[in-house]
Amino acid sequence: MRLRNIKGAKEAIAASPYVVHNPEEYKGRWCDFFGNDHPIHIEVGMGKGKFITTLAALHPEINYIGIEKYESVMIRAVAKREAAEDLPNLIFLRYSAENLQDVFAEGEVARIYLNFSDPWPKDRHARRRLTSSEFLARYRSFLSSTGRLEFKTDNRPLFDFSLEEIRSSGWELRDVTYDLHHSEYMTGNVMTEYEERFSAIGNPIHRLVAFPPQN
Numbered sequence: 183m184r185l186r187n188i189k190g191a192k193e194a195i196a197a198s199p200y201v202v203h204n205p206e207e208y209k210g211r212w213c214d215f216f217g218n219d220h221p222i223h224i225e226v227g228m229g230k231g232k233f234i235t236t237l238a239a240l241h242p243e244i245n246y247i248g249i250e251k252y253e254s255v256m257i258r259a260v261a262k263r264e265a266a267e268d269l270p271n272l273i274f275l276r277y278s279a280e281n282l283q284d285v286f287a288e289g290e291v292a293r294i295y296l297n298f299s300d301p302w303p304k305d306r307h308a309r310r311r312l313t314s315s316e317f318l319a320r321y322r323s324f325l326s327s328t329g330r331l332e333f334k335t336d337n338r339p340l341f342d343f344s345l346e347e348i349r350s351s352g353w354e355l356r357d358v359t360y361d362l363h364h365s366e367y368m369t370g371n372v373m374t375e376y377e378e379r380f381s382a383i384g385n386p387i388h389r390l391v392a393f394p395p396q397n
Contacts, residue, residue: 191257200263201256201274210287216245216271221292224249226279226312227299231259233374234295238272240372248274249282279312279320286324294321296333298376301340313344318351322394331392334362336380341388352395362387 195201202208208215212222221244225234228248238246250256256276263272277285299312309316313333321331331353335341341360348355359365363381367389373381381387 188254188257191253194257195253195260195276198260198264198274200260200272201276203276205275205277205285209285210290212245212247212286212290215273218245220245220271222247222286222290223293223295224286224291225295225297226282227251227296228259228274229255229297230375231256231262231274233297233372235259235262235266235269235272236372238269239266242271244271246272248272249277249279250274251276251278279317283320283323288324289326289329291324292326292329294325294329294331296331297374298335298337298380299333299340301335301337303339308343311340311343311347313340313347315347315351318347318353325394327394327396329394331394332389333392334374334377334387334389336376336385336387338388341390345390348390348392352397354393354395355390356393357389357391359390360386360388362389365389 213219223244224247226249228234228250231248234246234248248259250259253276256274259274263269296312302308302310308314333344345355357367359367362368362371377387
């Protein structure tokens with residue numbers, strides 16, 4: 183993925199009070215960080231932050247953590263957070279998804295959102311897809327036994343790959359649809375920037391919910 187460098191993004195993120203720069207220190211203690219015992223929901227690859235900022239405003243009873251590794255994208259989410267009303271239940275991490283098990287303890291996360299993740303279309307890059315069996319194993323290490331993963335994309339090959347990986351990894355699939363915006367699951371749906379763009383040009387949005395194995 184090639185991203186346009188945004189001048190000053192690195193410095194702005196480093197100075198932002200909404201970005202946690204030492205997240206490993208809070209592993210197993212995120213409720214202490216937020217000062218409450220509310221459920222923790224994370225978005226892995228939050229992009230420009232519209233989705234998670236909207237959710238945080240709608241659900242003050244939930245703690246949200248937006249995770250993004252690209253500074254030139256994350257700076258947009260930081261700007262949205264600065265412009266929003268007070269949202270004490272939302273913070274950001276500039277972090278790589280490959281190492282999230284170093285940030286969250288067993289059972290610490292109640293929900294994981296994956297929205298319009300990089301499809302990594304070449305077969306040799308399949309392990310990098312955020313719904314690969316390798317990533318599912320990482321999520322399982324910190325997702326609660328009653329937690330869930332929600333995934334949305336307009337990329338049909340990635341969605342079909344995800345269904346296969348989730349099934350073969352022993353996760354339970356529910357609420358699967360190849361056309362979210364014309365399905366029963368649209369109620370309460372919060373759209374991302376990509377979702378707005380792709381649905382506006384007629385691309386069907388695929389969506390699934392998955393629950394971790396119980397053994």
